[in-house]
Amino acid sequence: MEMTLRWYGPGYDSVSLAQIKQVPGVRGVITTLMGKQPGEVWTEAEVQELRAVVEAEGLQIMGIESINVSDDIKIGTANREAHIANYIKSLESVGKAGIKVVCYNFMPIFDWTRTDLARVREDGSTVLAYNQDIIDEINPESLKGSMEKMAGGFVLPGWEPERLDKLKALFEAYQDVDEEVLFQNLVYFLERIRDVCETYGIRMAIHPDDPAWPIFGLPRIVRDKQTIMRLLKAVDQPHNCLTICTGSLGTNPQNDICDIIRAAQGRIPFAHIRNLRFNSERDFEESAHLSSDGSMDMYAIMKALHETGFDGIMRPDHGRMLWGEVAVPGYGLYDRAIGAGYLEGLWEAIEKNE
Numbered sequence: 411m412e413m414t415l416r417w418y419g420p421g422y423d424s425v426s427l428a429q430i431k432q433v434p435g436v437r438g439v440i441t442t443l444m445g446k447q448p449g450e451v452w453t454e455a456e457v458q459e460l461r462a463v464v465e466a467e468g469l470q471i472m473g474i475e476s477i478n479v480s481d482d483i484k485i486g487t488a489n490r491e492a493h494i495a496n497y498i499k500s501l502e503s504v505g506k507a508g509i510k511v512v513c514y515n516f517m518p519i520f521d522w523t524r525t526d527l528a529r530v531r532e533d534g535s536t537v538l539a540y541n542q543d544i545i546d547e548i549n550p551e552s553l554k555g556s557m558e559k560m561a562g563g564f565v566l567p568g569w570e571p572e573r574l575d576k577l578k579a580l581f582e583a584y585q586d587v588d589e590e591v592l593f594q595n596l597v598y599f600l601e602r603i604r605d606v607c608e609t610y611g612i613r614m615a616i617h618p619d620d621p622a623w624p625i626f627g628l629p630r631i632v633r634d635k636q637t638i639m640r641l642l643k644a645v646d647q648p649h650n651c652l653t654i655c656t657g658s659l660g661t662n663p664q665n666d667i668c669d670i671i672r673a674a675q676g677r678i679p680f681a682h683i684r685n686l687r688f689n690s691e692r693d694f695e696e697s698a699h700l701s702s703d704g705s706m707d708m709y710a711i712m713k714a715l716h717e718t719g720f721d722g723i724m725r726p727d728h729g730r731m732l733w734g735e736v737a738v739p740g741y742g743l744y745d746r747a748i749g750a751g752y753l754e755g756l757w758e759a760i761e762k763n764e
């Protein structure tokens with residue numbers, strides 16, 4: 411297991427590589443080209459430049475999160491072929507830089523969604539939170555506006571302002587895309603990128619939908635064991651893999667995360683580990699990584715990964731905002747560093763107990 415931290419790249423992150431390097435056990439980062447629009451090509455030169463920046467600090471790029479998939483590919487518009495061709499070029503650039511894991515998602519329009527990016531906890535820390543009642547009452551435009559406002563000047567991953575400026579047209583374009591169409595478009599995409607992934611040994615680790623149910627009437631198709639296994643079987647190839655994200659799958663308490671880890675054994679190259687606390691079934695917030703702070707048994711999750719031979723990359727996912735830190739919501743340094751240490755401690759204990 412390789413512990414990593416996510417890093418948004420020059421100009422997009424308040425946390426520096428020099429700081430990340432000091433987190434015990436962390437030798438690499440998960441990063442991206444934040445300025446890219448879905449559908450655009452990542453050139454070899456751009457990826458090599460990013461790699462040089464990371465390596466100059468003595469760290470490695472251990473995975474990409476994300477090369478975002480365009481809505482044209484998800485919808486299956488006339489632009490789909492051009493965008494897939496560009497995606498293949500981006501994968502070539504990444505592959506040539508020796509990067510083997512690419513995280514992506516297939517959520518229509520909105521990537522991960524929260525209704526509060528700084529809910530205050532009793533200890534004064536702030537966390538990302540979600541309340542379904544708020545989503546039921548607002549329209550997508552106001553969600554976009556409030557996410558932007560709450561982000562405090564940072565660009566949120568997957569919430570490209572340029573793309574979301576055309577929200578009305580986007581919703582219209584998805585009008586005839588139900589779960590089945592979206593699923594078939596995902597299968598088509600995975601088949602088309604298969605060769606380039608084989609050439610470079612790239613594993614495409616799809617990120618589960620967050621939250622794990624449809625919002626604003628848009629379909630969500632990677633949300634539980636059944637949908638995940640259907641996808642892994644539909645394209646039963648080594649490049650078709652899963653990012654196990656405990657915080658996303660865990661939004662639905664019916665999801666047994668350890669069971670999903672076992673079912674997807676061998677197809678999980680990337681793990682996002684974090685914990686959630688529920689105030690009601692429709693209202694949850696992110697907590698510290700510690701089992702006792704939330705609803706999930708982190709020991710059991712780490713053990714399931716260990717028992718299934720997980721040898722991929724892991725990152726402590728979203729953390730609380732602590733000690734006055736100002737950072738990309740969910741991605742401050744302090745709580746993620748604490749989380750990394752805690753998860754590494756669990757892993758060491760599991761290994762030594764074998």
Ligand code: DNO
Pocket residue numbers: 475476513514515521522567568617740
């Ligand atoms: C949010 C992240 C997501 C994730 C994408 C993967 O913090 O977990 O934005 O990176 O869904 O494509």
